[in-house]
Amino acid sequence: MIHLRSLLLLFYLQLAGLCLQAQMSGQWGDQGNGTYVNPVLPADYSDLDAIRVGEDYYAISSTMQFSPGMVVLHSKDLVNWEIIGHVVDDLRRISPQLNWDRMNCYGKGIWAGSIRYYKNKFWVYFGTPDDGFFMSSATNPAGPWEPVHQLWKVRGWDDCCSFCDDDGQLYFIATNFALDPKSNKKYNIHLFKMTPDGKSLIMASDSIIHQSHGSEANKLYKINGLYYHYFSEVKPEGRVIMMERSKSICGPWEIRQLNHVDKSKDKEPNQGGLMQLKNGQWWFFTHHGSSDWEGRTASLLPVTWVNGWPIIGEVGADTIGRMVWTAQKPIILQKQKIKIQTDDDFNSKTLLPQWEWNYQPRADKWSLHDHKGFLRLYAFKPINPNEHKKILLRAGNTITQRSMRTKANIVTVKIDITGMADGQYAGLTHFSTTSYSSLGIKQGNGTRKLVYSSNDADSVGIQIVGNFIWLQSSWDYQGNNRYGYSLDGKNFVPFSGTTQLTWGSYRGDRVGIFNFNSKDEKGYVDVDFFRYRYSK
Template identity: 30%
Template structure:
């Protein structure tokens, strides 16, 4: 049974009443009976690296060009996670991060490595096309500072040996040579570089040490598989055995030790339009090798399993927001660095105000505010005040990614507004193509814009209301998809946007965004 089938089965069990979630939850991994089900987060948290510090677990994930970037989550049990913060407030080193001189979608921060040593947290990460950075902070919440190395190490794997010597492992799937870079004492410079191993197609390395062995985990993206290697020395000789793959649980990850001496594995699995999700699995040891799952079904990530640590309550990253706080919630990220003069939480307290930025479409519009979509099926409703729109403004709510579908309110003249649906198929090199439905005239100052996303059928749909009771469907269902070559290299996101092709524009006030499970399905 494939991982994607497990997720479908989990949704069916949920709807059948075997596990009843709270009303505001889209997905609940913790079953409340001492067990959990995979994935632990039904959302796009790719390239996981998880460590334990005392009784706390920390999880770092890829964020590409989104700002703030390099998300870190915190858990007490590997199942219930909250967002602890972001390493990078704003992306630097390339004008495209400001959506000038082009865009930076599919660039930014990939596959970070997280470690803790001598009272400091370290994050090794390589912005695409730039040299590797080592960030450091006394607390997981920051503030973070960084030093830049003299080279670009693809998918860096930070490892600090028992004697305090720090290394970066790096390999790229187009080759597979694993090189170890030795770092100086304060992890600010490379002092040596040496090839340690060759594993055809390997990347996404992780290194740990246990009982006199070094263990090297590598993703083999071409096969959506993972291997594990071991050696008595970092320089080999290495033995290698195949491990799990996307049919049995995932293809990029490693293992983390528990307070009681046991081990658990974490692994990324490609899961279609929702993106790349993280599975958690027990690890058992046999003949000095780590095996995923249980002895009666080795190297197979269980769909459901006892919780690694019991006694901790349900937790999840935030999603709904009434914008009553003076800072944005940790679930929100801008599509690139924002123009801070074009948004505010204080100009109208209790509302997020998005001023129209100048753009010819959502792909080039700065200050598009996103958060990760959730599966298996979700509904999101934005309550908006559109009285501040000016002629030419196009402001709304919807999905963002490979397909960017927006239900927008357009202002043709002051006081004359209409609802418009646009679906943009974003391609890497070519122009945007748009599918539109006829505009629907509307004169209400306050509206509710609704988007349903169904990751079982990979379809979305729109509706709007002027009273939050009677709803009017708009257009036909639109597609959801993931393609690393195009779009944002992420699963579908939900997004608020406001732009105008001219120099002058107004604004949209967002009163709230409410995220909840979708009871039915979206059908063609």
């Protein structure tokens, strides 16, 4: 084992120069030469968990107020991923506050969860800070998933995981982050048994298996006859990865720190999933807990077993792991066609899986059928339209994708504005809860004008007399964004200064298409296409 660690250390040192060069140039993901650069997903894929089933890998990522909720990812090599679906099709089953007419859950909604495969099904459990824990199952991870079921209505809990033991007994683990007056500990990790259908907790089985400040990201595994409880914990150096192990799921537990963090450099990898490949290798798919405007991105880290502990990343002399930015791919495939989807010409009968609405959409206000080959967005009033404070965050017909942090990014949309009405504003936007900007068409007194808006301050441009407008947003690795427009789809004119993309409420920047009317429920736009070009 010492010899293996020495070889790994030598390999990582050889790649250190490549790693620094890759970070500075904005490289990411599959490099096409048998290596990869972290992050493998340079966008907001937060609160990850991942599993292997046969020769396929599946992951889930939290979505908070976006709908459909809890995105499901698929990969064949752990480096290249695609979006295949979502677990929750209707957020109203979780809370009415997640609907278009409430919009009160920024920073809340669907938090971290777990994905597991047992009893011939995929099982996803997750929590919300205000509404408790929920679950669903499916025979196909792309869906359909069973209507989400409330496991336990409770407040102040998070980061849950289900576990099926060898005898078929189901368990559930989660963190209660309310203050315990007896122990003065703010985070207590509880273990429960579940009923055989996985839809109820056996409350009498409740036990606390760990207490500390900031203990979250729970996962349970059974490996070589031992139970392993994975979690993260706040230490003076930052949030680190921890592990407990025991011969019995009831304990006693032996504890170990698995990695060190440098908050200024590696952004605290923590939430994630351990996976063993068919060849026996182990890997860890994780998000980075500290974030910039792109949100909490996803990275893949090698795992080395040292004295029965899965050390994550480069193994140091103290047998504790460090962040790895560049490594050899775990699986080399001859043909690799999987990638994160972006483009849409709206010719499908259903929305493609990369799309998520900001909150549960109003079902009668959008259509893929009313104008074939177009996405029609009908306008309606935002909540409290006269307040004019971050009005876009209160407008219920915004459809979004994640903004990626690559060297060069260009989004172009073509919109038919024939059906617009007075009071309507529609176009292209970037937003978080910290800030937003948009470029679109506003109509008043029968006149349509180009309008750039940044945090409620408008700049009015030319009058638009044609039926089509092409809008464009481009941003760089630092998140400096500029908008432009075209009247013919070929020649684009810059319109706006540079704005800085931001993150807020635990979410990275979103790029999207919006449409609302601050006066009446009148007007619509037809979106012909959405094209997103990003660099490797």
